[in-house]
Amino acid sequence: MRWIALTIALLTAAPLAAQDRTRIVAVNHPLAYFAKRLAGDAAEVVYPVPEGRDPSFWRPGIADIAAIQQADLIVLNGAGFADWVKKASLPRSRIVDTSRGFAGEFIATDTVTHSHGADGAHSHTGTASYTWMDFSLAERQAEALSISLKRMLPEADVDPVLDALRNDLQALHDRATEIAARLEGQTLIASHPRYQYFARAYGLDIRSVSWDAGAAPDPAQIDELTGLVQDTGATIFLWEAAPPEDARTAVTETGLRDVIFPPLAVPGPSGDFVADMNAALDRLAALSG
Amino acid sequence: MSILYLAFAYLRFHWIRSLVLVLVAALILAVPMVSHTLLRGSQEALTNRAEATPLLLGRRGSQIDMVMNALYFADERATPITMAATEEIWDSGLAIPVPLHTAFETNGARIVGTTLDYFDYRALEVADGRQIAVLGEAVLGAAVAQRLGLGPGDTVVSAPQNLFDLDGVYPLELKITGILAPTGTPDDEAVFTDIKTAWVIAGIGHGHDDVVSVDASDENVAAAASLLQFNRITPDNIDSFHFHGDPDDYPVSSIVVSPYDDRSATILRGRYLDPENPLQMVVPSEVIGDLVARIFRIKTLLDAVTVIVGAAALAAVALAVFLSYRLRAPEMRTAFKIGAGRGTILRLLGAETALILSASAVLAALCVILVQSRGDRLVAYLLSL
Numbered sequence: 001m002r003w004i005a006l007t008i009a010l011l012t013a014a015p016l017a018a019q020d021r022t023r024i025v026a027v028n029h030p031l032a033y034f035a036k037r038l039a040g041d042a043a044e045v046v047y048p049v050p051e052g053r054d055p056s057f058w059r060p061g062i063a064d065i066a067a068i069q070q071a072d073l074i075v076l077n078g079a080g081f082a083d084w085v086k087k088a089s090l091p092r093s094r095i096v097d098t099s100r101g102f103a104g105e106f107i108a109t110d111t112v113t114h115s116h117g118a119d120g121a122h123s124h125t126g127t128a129s130y131t132w133m134d135f136s137l138a139e140r141q142a143e144a145l146s147i148s149l150k151r152m153l154p155e156a157d158v159d160p161v162l163d164a165l166r167n168d169l170q171a172l173h174d175r176a177t178e179i180a181a182r183l184e185g186q187t188l189i190a191s192h193p194r195y196q197y198f199a200r201a202y203g204l205d206i207r208s209v210s211w212d213a214g215a216a217p218d219p220a221q222i223d224e225l226t227g228l229v230q231d232t233g234a235t236i237f238l239w240e241a242a243p244p245e246d247a248r249t250a251v252t253e254t255g256l257r258d259v260i261f262p263p264l265a266v267p268g269p270s271g272d273f274v275a276d277m278n279a280a281l282d283r284l285a286a287l288s289g
Numbered sequence: 290m291s292i293l294y295l296a297f298a299y300l301r302f303h304w305i306r307s308l309v310l311v312l313v314a315a316l317i318l319a320v321p322m323v324s325h326t327l328l329r330g331s332q333e334a335l336t337n338r339a340e341a342t343p344l345l346l347g348r349r350g351s352q353i354d355m356v357m358n359a360l361y362f363a364d365e366r367a368t369p370i371t372m373a374a375t376e377e378i379w380d381s382g383l384a385i386p387v388p389l390h391t392a393f394e395t396n397g398a399r400i401v402g403t404t405l406d407y408f409d410y411r412a413l414e415v416a417d418g419r420q421i422a423v424l425g426e427a428v429l430g431a432a433v434a435q436r437l438g439l440g441p442g443d444t445v446v447s448a449p450q451n452l453f454d455l456d457g458v459y460p461l462e463l464k465i466t467g468i469l470a471p472t473g474t475p476d477d478e479a480v481f482t483d484i485k486t487a488w489v490i491a492g493i494g495h496g497h498d499d500v501v502s503v504d505a506s507d508e509n510v511a512a513a514a515s516l517l518q519f520n521r522i523t524p525d526n527i528d529s530f531h532f533h534g535d536p537d538d539y540p541v542s543s544i545v546v547s548p549y550d551d552r553s554a555t556i557l558r559g560r561y562l563d564p565e566n567p568l569q570m571v572v573p574s575e576v577i578g579d580l581v582a583r584i585f586r587i588k589t590l591l592d593a594v595t596v597i598v599g600a601a602a603l604a605a606v607a608l609a610v611f612l613s614y615r616l617r618a619p620e621m622r623t624a625f626k627i628g629a630g631r632g633t634i635l636r637l638l639g640a641e642t643a644l645i646l647s648a649s650a651v652l653a654a655l656c657v658i659l660v661q662s663r664g665d666r667l668v669a670y671l672l673s674l
Binding site: 059065069088089092 | 530
């Protein structure tokens with residue numbers, strides 16, 4: 001029937017007209033990594049965020065959005081990650097929101113209530129967005145992505161790769177569980193609030209300050225940290241990115257042992273999410289005794 | 290040749306009378322043909338558009354109103370449903386839903402808030418400029434752009450929904466980023482924007498200056514009543530725009546549903562058969578098929594009326610011609626006396642009549658050609674009324 005042909009055209013013709021090879025855009029590194037592994041050579045996977053920019057807060061320009069609109073598949077993290085998608089026009093039929101299936105498990109962050117004149121008060125509830133730091137949720141994100149990929153790339157043999165990826169993520173989950181067990185009773189402080197899902201999944205007490213990644217904290221921030229250490233008895237400090245040497249010195253002078261534990265929203269040293277996350281867990285394990 | 294010359298000279302001398310006769314005869318010839326052309330065009334436009342839209346989901350009520358609003362952007366206001374209905378279709382994995390928000394207008398054109406899938410689905414292409422990319426942008430249908438004389442870089446302002454609703458919908462300035470290629474469908478008469486922009490017009494999303502703390506705790510910020518809300522979205526203020534409430538509750542006029550196959554279509558239709566369900570799913574081609582059948586039953590009656598009226602008009606014209614010949618009896622007698630035979634006089638009168646009828650036929654044909662050449666646009670305009 002004519003409309004079935006139109007549906008098929010909707011799913012395939014428009015994006016394919018723009019480029020020959022299937023193109024997938026992912027809003028963060030973990031999803032780009034999952035897409036690369038699952039699609040293999042059948043698709044080109046693009047991580048559009050410029051180097052050195054935080055994908056959580058990156059604002060694409062009009063040209064960037066126009067390029068993303070042309071992608072065959074746009075992989076979103078959901079949970080409020082990459083907030084720009086709420087203000088951009090994207091083709092819903094080519095979007096996969098990988099965390100939609102577990103929206104009920106999102107972690108709410110601070111709520112701010114305000115009012116506009118006589119309109120009455122209303123609230124803005126934030127959502128922690130680094131969902132993949134719970135590796136079981138990361139597995140579910142990979143599964144959600146695989147469903148779209150199987151529909152879009154029927155020629156790609158996605159299932160065996162998905163099984164291997166699941167195994168890798170399950171191994172990360174087991175490893176994190178084991179390390180967390182050794183850290184039981186200890187409080188950790190993170191340089192940025194990125195570890196909510198990691199803390200919940202593995203039963204860790206992780207508090208946060210809000211320091212810019214890779215920047216040295218100012219004296220006021222060090223004072224805030226010192227107060228937090230005194231209040232919580234924290235023993236370990238997590239850096240989300242490699243800090244300047246004097247920043248490390250300042251942190252260790254508060255009595256904390258520190259470790260670089262990047263959530264890998266941006267590509268790590270090897271570009272392999274599983275390998276880089278394993279390396280990060282190695283560093284954390286070294287501190288856990 | 291001399292007969293034709295004399296006939297033409299006579300008609301030219303009595304040009305007012307000749308002109309009236311030509312116009313009347315042309316109208317008698319043209320009206321049935323023009324109405325037939327428009328009706329056939331409307332039937333094709335209605336049917337083609339409906340057949341290209343497999344299923345439509347909306348609030349239970351008048352099916353014709355729902356289809357006319359969603360497919361032809363007619364004035365019938367659809368009682369909105371919510372985005373939850375769109376999400377249900379996505380979650381079913383049976384079809385692609387394309388939500389439409391058609392509550393607002395600008396400069397007499399419907400503002401259609403939708404997703405980019407609509408452009409793929411209707412095969413709409415941007416002929417000039419670029420596609421919408423962020424909140425506050427719009428692309429214009431070809432006919433609207435031509436009528437308003439607007440192009441990329443210009444702006445349009447959404448019309449307030451209710452003049453007295455001072456606390457409700459505020460006009461929002463939309464930046465035009467592109468003009469669509471003409472399609473000869475109601476899409477030519479619409480202004481397209483992202484559905485999120487339509488929700489900003491509806492007041493569900495807004496942007497404003499930094500909120501100032503007054504008598505507030507860290508978690509409760511009370512803004513002054515004079516807080517400035519933005520009525521245009523720019524790169525400088527877009528970050529301040531935000532939406533309130535659960536996205537599943539945001540309003541949608543109706544949803545174009547494109548099932549993956551016949552089985553999916555059947556399953557989906559079955560889900561909305563319950564009369565207690567506030568939503569209804571219709572097959573536009575069936576609704577429009579019924580409508581067209583009714584129109585053509587009425588057309589049969591109109592055809593009969595047209596024949597009777599046409600015959601009466603022709604009789605009136607014949608009478609007018611006959612009476613004019615009676616008035617010209619002295620003139621004909623003079624012609625006879627100066628040597629013109631009866632045959633010559635009859636040929637002269639015949640030539641005058643032939644010239645008038647020829648001119649009428651040419652004029653009627655021009656009218657029909659004009660209507661036919663702009664038929665798609667005319668039909669699209671008429672359907673959007």
